[in-house]
Amino acid sequence: xxxxxxxxxxxxxxxxxxxxxxxxxxxxxxxxxxxxxxxxxxxxxxxxxxxxxxxxxxxxxxxxxxxxxxxxxxxxxxxxxxxxxxxxxxxxxxxxxxxxxxxxxxxxxxxxxxxxxxxxxxxxxxxxxxxxxxxxxxxxxxxxxxxxxxxxxxxxxxxxxxxxxxxxxxxxxxxxxxxxxxxxxxxxxxxxxxxxxxxxxxxxxxxxxxxxxxxxxxxxxxxxxxxxxxxxxxxxxxxxxxxxxxxxxxxxxxxxxxxxxxxxxxxxxxxxxxxxxxxxxxxxxxxxxxxxxxxxxxxxxxxxxxxxxxxxxxxxxxxxxxxxxxxxxxxxxxxxxxxxxxxxxxxxxxxxxxxxxxxxxxxxxxxxxxxxxxxxxxxxxxxxxxxxxxxxxxxxxxxxxxxxxxxxxxxxxxxxxxxxxxxxxxxxxxxxxxxxxxxxxxxxxxxxxxxxxxxxxxxxxxxxxxxxxxxxxxxxxxxxxxxxxxxxxxxxxxxxxxxxxxxxxxxxxxxxxxxxxxxxxxxxxxxxxxxxxxxxxxxxxxxxxxxxxxxxxxxxxxxxxxxxxxxxxxxxxxxxxxxxxxxxxxxxxxxxxxxxxxxxxxxxxxxxxxxxxxxxxxxxxxxxxxxxxxxxxxxxxxxxxxxxxxxxxxxxxxxxxxx
Amino acid sequence: xxxxxxxxxxxxxxxxxxxxxxxxxxxxxxxxxxxxxxxxxxxxxxxxxxxxxxxxxxxxxxxxxxxxxxxxxxxxxxxxxxxxxxxxxxxxxxxxxxxxxxxxxxxxxxxxxxxxxxxxxxxxxxxxxxxxxxxxxxxxxxxxxxxxxxxxxxxxxxxxxxxxxxxxxxx
Numbered sequence: 001x002x003x004x005x006x007x008x009x010x011x012x013x014x015x016x017x018x019x020x021x022x023x024x025x026x027x028x029x030x031x032x033x034x035x036x037x038x039x040x041x042x043x044x045x046x047x048x049x050x051x052x053x054x055x056x057x058x059x060x061x062x063x064x065x066x067x068x069x070x071x072x073x074x075x076x077x078x079x080x081x082x083x084x085x086x087x088x089x090x091x092x093x094x095x096x097x098x099x100x101x102x103x104x105x106x107x108x109x110x111x112x113x114x115x116x117x118x119x120x121x122x123x124x125x126x127x128x129x130x131x132x133x134x135x136x137x138x139x140x141x142x143x144x145x146x147x148x149x150x151x152x153x154x155x156x157x158x159x160x161x162x163x164x165x166x167x168x169x170x171x172x173x174x175x176x177x178x179x180x181x182x183x184x185x186x187x188x189x190x191x192x193x194x195x196x197x198x199x200x201x202x203x204x205x206x207x208x209x210x211x212x213x214x215x216x217x218x219x220x221x222x223x224x225x226x227x228x229x230x231x232x233x234x235x236x237x238x239x240x241x242x243x244x245x246x247x248x249x250x251x252x253x254x255x256x257x258x259x260x261x262x263x264x265x266x267x268x269x270x271x272x273x274x275x276x277x278x279x280x281x282x283x284x285x286x287x288x289x290x291x292x293x294x295x296x297x298x299x300x301x302x303x304x305x306x307x308x309x310x311x312x313x314x315x316x317x318x319x320x321x322x323x324x325x326x327x328x329x330x331x332x333x334x335x336x337x338x339x340x341x342x343x344x345x346x347x348x349x350x351x352x353x354x355x356x357x358x359x360x361x362x363x364x365x366x367x368x369x370x371x372x373x374x375x376x377x378x379x380x381x382x383x384x385x386x387x388x389x390x391x392x393x394x395x396x397x398x399x400x401x402x403x404x405x406x407x408x409x410x411x412x413x414x415x416x417x418x419x420x421x422x423x424x425x426x427x428x429x430x431x432x433x434x435x436x437x438x439x440x441x442x443x444x445x446x447x448x449x450x451x452x453x454x455x456x457x458x459x460x461x462x463x464x465x466x467x468x469x470x471x472x473x474x475x476x477x478x479x480x481x482x483x484x485x486x487x488x489x490x491x492x493x494x495x496x497x498x499x500x501x502x503x504x505x506x507x508x509x510x511x512x513x514x515x516x517x518x519x520x521x522x523x524x525x526x527x528x529x530x531x532x533x534x535x536x537x538x539x540x541x542x543x544x545x546x547x548x549x550x551x552x553x554x555x556x557x558x559x560x561x562x563x564x565x566x567x568x569x570x571x572x573x574x575x576x577x578x579x580x581x582x583x584x585x586x587x588x589x590x591x592x593x594x595x596x597x598x599x600x601x602x603x604x605x606x607x608x609x610x611x612x613x614x615x616x617x618x619x620x621x622x623x624x625x626x627x628x629x630x631x632x633x634x635x636x637x638x639x640x641x642x643x644x645x646x647x648x649x650x651x652x653x654x655x656x657x658x659x
Numbered sequence: 660x661x662x663x664x665x666x667x668x669x670x671x672x673x674x675x676x677x678x679x680x681x682x683x684x685x686x687x688x689x690x691x692x693x694x695x696x697x698x699x700x701x702x703x704x705x706x707x708x709x710x711x712x713x714x715x716x717x718x719x720x721x722x723x724x725x726x727x728x729x730x731x732x733x734x735x736x737x738x739x740x741x742x743x744x745x746x747x748x749x750x751x752x753x754x755x756x757x758x759x760x761x762x763x764x765x766x767x768x769x770x771x772x773x774x775x776x777x778x779x780x781x782x783x784x785x786x787x788x789x790x791x792x793x794x795x796x797x798x799x800x801x802x803x804x805x806x807x808x809x810x811x812x813x814x815x816x817x818x819x820x821x822x823x824x825x826x827x828x829x830x
Contacts, residue, residue, distance in 0.1 A: 235711045242706050298706075344781040360766060360770045367762060371762050383747045384700045384749070384750060385751070385753055386700060386752065388698055392752075393766050523679055
């Protein structure tokens with residue numbers, strides 16, 4: 001019964017989305033406030049009804065209703081409740097439903113919170129969001145029904161892929177999708193701006209909070225995914241330049257560029273056309289990602305909901321929406337009035353450079369991801385584009401962008417004083433250069449790139465702090481005055497600082513981890529030892545333990561540093577009978593910012609002929625920063641979002657002054 | 660329990676490239692082999708290098724690379740040896756060839772092209788960074804605006820600055 005209710009709700013949501021499109025367009029044409037309100041009401045209703053559909057599927061998973069094909073394929077009675085919940089979005093159909101809930105949710109948000117928007121702009125935004133909702137909901141209803149029943153109800157389900165049964169990955173899809181789909185509203189805003197022919201400071205100010213929200217959610221989602229790959233796959237790595245990872249990274253890069261260009265449009269009325277282009281691009285990348293992940297056209301280590309036939313339909317949706325969006329852009333953008341002018345050395349100039357590097361970086365990731373596919377289609381030749389390619393192309397681009405980053409916030413709008421900015425950054429630059437040289441002196445030339453990376457990270461961290469110091473005029477005015485200024489800093493400024501600080505910490509973590517990680521593998525019997533870095537691991541014992549839906553072999557190892565036990569790690573190798581799959585459960589020992597990372601392997605006789613186990617241990621220095629940094633960046637986004645100036649639905653109109 | 664043991668027995672090594680039984684006795688050669696592993700794709704896997712992969716074929720490729728390294732071949736020779744057998748697909752770093760020119764040069768071309776465009780436009784407008792002076796009407800509006808807001812961050816306070824009819828409607 002619940003499943004039928006869900007299927008009905010899903011179809012109803014589609015009907016309401018259609019109504020949302022029709023009513024809003026009619027409202028825009030006739031200028032009728034009643035029709036506009038009706039369209040907004042339909043948007044809200046579509047969201048509520050889509051949520052009911054989602055709740056119905058959730059109920060099916062929680063009660064293990066195996067008469068629903070999707071539940072039978074992705075759940076199991078013995079699964080812990082968290083993973084029953086996560087199973088809801090663990091399949092193709094379920095994750096598409098989640099996508100639709102977010103999509104209608106953002107449509108409802110535009111209807112609810114857009115009070116200060118001009119009626120025409122709002123109506124077109126709501127209508128565009130409705131078109132997106134209609135396309136995806138139609139796909140869900142007609143080709144990807146999560147509520148299909150089975151004629152023969154199985155006694156037990158086939159369970160969720162055990163790799164996905166992990167806390168980080170339980171929350172990863174909802175956040176990631178929040179980010180992907182959050183860009184849909186930005187897309188709709190861009191379409192509305194093109195239709196209305198109005199791109200100005202006020203428009204940029206409406207777009208920025210939604211961009212911030214989507215980008216922050218995406219940041220957290222991608223980070224959770226990377227963290228999961230780090231400790232669940234058991235390879236000791238966290239980013240593999242895999243097509244699926246790239247798929248999530250492209251909208252992130254476009255979103256980051258958009259965040260910065262929207263500032264220029266808001267503050268200075270410039271770059272309007274480019275900001276609209278990025279707004280269209282971010283969601284197009286999101287949809288491309290959804291297509292790449294599900295279609296299976298690219299092989300990936302983490303493609304979980306692959307279904308080539310239905311993937312093609314996503315490609316059709318992508319072609320329709322992105323195609324229409326960019327066609328509209330090509331038609332309307334040339335007629336947009338150019339915005340404020342600025343000198344090359346200015347805050348705007350720095351942000352333009354930022355956008356140049358971010359956009360080229362995103363294009364590089366796109367090229368590297370799709371090139372094998374295009375080459376195969378064109379010549380039939382199969383090649384691979386892997387991490388070495390991205391390390392040689394993407395990394396230098398980003399390094400250049402990061403090098404100029406700290407100067408940006410210190411330059412004035414319109415016409416900046418580069419010499420003054422650099423003077424104020426001289427201490428930060430000094431610390432960074434000194435650190436890089438010190439690191440180089442302590443290591444050999446092989447670590448030159450690592451030393452450069454560390455220097456860059458320190459430069460970013462110190463640069464972010466220098467900006468705060470500059471804003472509060474520390475040591476240049478009395479302490480009390482500085483304190484007063486510190487308290488008076490707008491949240492938007494804190495957001496910038498936190499974001500750039502987080503980026504710096506990430507760069508530090510990534511460079512130190514990549515350059516200085518250590519690895520040892522040995523066959524250990526009970527009582528045997530292995531050494532990794534300054535740590536000595538002793539296998540105390542190994543045994544079989546039983547989990548709720550798996551059985552595992554678990555090793556208990558003591559980690560000693562300077563002869564003292566610093567922690568006990570319990571890595572496992574789990575076997576899930578339901579899916580006949582085995583996973584590794586890494587044993588992690590948190591040592592400050594670094595990780596001792598232990599993987600427990602198969603049985604094998606030791607050199608002495610005793611029973612033993614293969615143990616692989618990593619020392620991952622400063623690995624914590626790789627995940628803390630991006631979290632800080634997302635926090636920066638949210639702090640910025642809470643800025644009073646952005647929270648207010650509408651700023652006073654300054655359009656006349658800019659025109 | 661028996662199933663568990665069977666499952667574990669059926670799996671190959673988690674240690675992948677680090678597996679102690681595979682390693683070369685010479686640590687310098689072993690380090691070179693490890694560096695090379697990251698460049699080769701495990702040809703049957705989803706998208707893993709042979710350094711990470713636990714698949715059987717990855718183990719085979721690792722053995723090949725180690726044998727080649729132990730036999731004193733150069734890195735380029737090892738790459739050539741594997742490409743001869745498995746095609747260019749095995750290389751995670753595509754060759755720098757005419758066929759792959761787009762792949763390697765497009766990012767650079769984009770950067771140069773877009774950078775050049777920005778510079779050109781900056782040059783063109785560079786001489787006139789100052790906006791035209793305000794008209795009398797604009798001056799008057801500026802006067803009313805600055806009269807009731809002295810701080811940059813306060814202009815969006817709940818009370819609109821009273822610039823036009825639209826603002827009044829919004830409050």
